[in-house]
Amino acid sequence: MTRNSSTLGRCPDCGEEIDASQSIIEFEDADGSTGVFAECYSCDEVVRPE
Known part of the structure; x- marks a missing residue:
């Protein structure tokens, strides 16, 4: 990402491009990297941006 x-x-x-303002939660994966879930305004779903 x-x-x-x-x-x-x-x-x-x-x-669709996901803007930082759409972030819902940030977390640390088991491998130490940071993950994020965000709202996609186009799909109207919570997604994990790629």
Whole structure:
């Protein structure tokens, strides 16, 4: 997942860009990397941006 100050990645379902303001929760994966769940406004679903 590529990160910059305003983009978390893309929706795995529709490909829509997910903005940082759409973030719901951040967490640490077992491997130590940071994961995030965010709301996709296009799908109206909670997704894990890619």
